[in-house]
Amino acid sequence: MLTGLRGIEDQIVYGIARPTGGHRAVNFRLNAPYVQMYGIVKRFPGVLACDHVDFDVRRGELHALLGENGAGKSTLMRILYGLYQPEEGRILRDGAEVTIHSPTDAIRQGIGMIHQHFMLVDTLTVTENVALGLKSSREPLLDLDRVEEGIRELSEAYGLQIDPRAPVWTLSVGERQRVEIMKALYRGAMMLILDEPTAVLTPQEVDELFVTLGYMKDNGYSLVLISHKLQEVLAISDRITVLRSGRLVGTVPTEEMTRQELARMMVGRDVMLERTREEEMDAGEVRLRLEDVQAHDVTGQPALRGVSLSVQSGEILGVAGISGNGQRELAEVIAGLRPISGGSVEMDGTPVTDWTTARRTESGLAYIPEERMHDGIVRDFAVSENLVLQEHTSDKFSNGIFLAFDYIARYSRQMIQDFYIKTPDIRTMTRNLSGGNIQRLILARELSRRPKVLVAAQPTRGIDIGAIEYIYQQLLEQRDTGMATLLISEDLDELLALCDRIAVIFEGQIMDVLDRSEASAEELGLLMAGVRPEK
């Protein structure tokens, strides 16, 4: 169904009548361009985010916009949605030039955007979220019953299962995304921009989303999928536009592309994405062991409900799960940043439950936190200061009173070289580095200590493909030298590529631990959703 329309030219399809009455049912030709952007230029201080980019999306088309972080794909779409104003360039809708100054203008042009971070008001119901900002038929009173009816109609038409009366805070991530799509549809959007929509979904939810997108495409909607995942782009798009460093690399029909070719377009060179692993190491001794660990989250709710795991030397143990199922607490508990209310944590057979973070670190624990900008570095510290942050009191970097500045400078230059950190200088404020380079800095600080145990939480989230490649390489190298790694990730491809075993966490419990050889994305997906597949 997803590809059923490809190649059918000149087919007349009727758009459905939308209950808001904002757009009348219009007939249109498939494959006619809905939106065209020409010569778009957008500058930010010091960066040319979009450099004369052309882009168009047709009716009934799913057009993928592919590129690394900072390639300009989000910027381009934010321009189309009225969040940024371009310095140069023209935007046409149905062949007529339009100006879009705000999201309101964009909505008026039939353009909707599903943001990566959902723009929903948690405390309101689904219906209230949809009605927000719309003119009511009974102004100044609300007409929620009418909105609810419209939501039900759209739900049925596009397979978007939502309870209109549910408060948003009770909904799962997948359901929230449906509410976002519903908001756009209800406003009469004929085109949807989806910013990394699958990043937060389970594989099953991804499938459901793709089915919905398929229905929409069949009904003549134009869809733009912003993504950096080659596989999904190849699976569902009709055409692909690749951006690199703000420039258009090309727009190509999907059927003519392979993964390798796309990766080359994205990065500008050949990329080794799949690493061949060394043959299995013999199971080493257990470096990290968690026994029935229980802990609470920041709001005092139970977050870990009896987690038992062990990681051996020379092994990468993956932890898969949808965000918010206890991963953050798990990492913090091991790092010593969160007290546990039950169970025990052991390193090298020694209970470390009562140890401070510093003591654990000295004993060979390394930690790559999820929130790298908040927990991984001090943003207003120089690169060199962040590099020695952990060990600045050790004999290496100080004599007990004063820091050894000369040595720190030499050491920092070495690290910058060894870990390919791109920075103008060792005194540069760390906040000015890109996400990928900050992650390299953290990696440099943590791995150069030759740790015995590494806890890495979402180490590749939101960073460019080059840095990801490097991080993978480092993790595997360290593994081969005997480090025990706990890798917490929401990216199943990543886990399947790197891990020896994969544990799945759901609502603070380990659903199962699978050997990589027996793990499949489908099975992991079910476990992540809390379903134990029949064996």
Next chain:
Amino acid sequence: MFDELFTISTLIGILHSCVRLATPYLFASLGETFGQRSGVLNLGVDGIMLMGAFFAFYVVFEGHNLWVGVLAAIAIGVMMGLLKAFVSVTMQSLQGISGIGLYLFGLGLSSLLFKTLIGSVEGVSGFRQLAIPFLSDIPGLGHILFNHNALVYLAYLMVPVSWFVINRTTLGLKIRAVGHNPEAADTLGVSVNGVRYTTMMIGGALAAVAGASLSIGLQNVFQENMTNGLGFIAVALVYFGSWRTIGVLGGSLLFSLVNALQLWVQALAIPVPSEIAVMMPYIMTIVVLAFTARQIQKPAALARSYERGE
């Protein structure tokens, strides 16, 4: 020694006072509820009350109709609300500090105007008791509930009205959305600043009427700092009431009951040091706030200014 408090007629008297004295609390805290639900903390309520109290009093003192006095208070309240909105919404200054500034401004200006325009403590004849026919004849209850001045009835009317505006109108939906997730509201074309200006004007108007209810309704005089920090209690009541109008009503009644008790204890010359009696509402505020741990309903964007970002 407390026997005298527990005669039927005294109890009726206390409850009547309680209903009556809740008036300024209700106006002020309902107004503050609008602001806080939209994400703006206005600590300047007390200053606005003083300004409202003064202007209402001055207009009546000059011989105008009582309702003209109320309108004058509303006008000055809206202006004070606009000032607060300009400072904390447009200029994005810290809401707590700018609220204190507004309070001091209202305190100082009302005192200055009082000294220059009136000079000495004078009385006016304020709103009279308006017994509602038949209902006020119900024994006991009739006197407690239906024998008050117009501003008292208006204050209680504002409870369902405020609830309705917040929960059943498009403006109310915008207020709730802006207070919880201004970014989401902004992407749907809701003017975050516009909504916050609106709630600041509503809140300012209600706070000023709260002041007027003192100067031309309950006490019928104007004195410097006559509110004695009542506006701050009103802010606390919003927390106490978990940002709900019904909770605010409950809180207002609780505090006015303490106040009424305090007055009657003094009036009956019960030998409790009057300082202790006067302190009771304030002690109550601290105790109540300390135990009000329910922050679930709290608008997530409360006291945070909004700027369209990346």
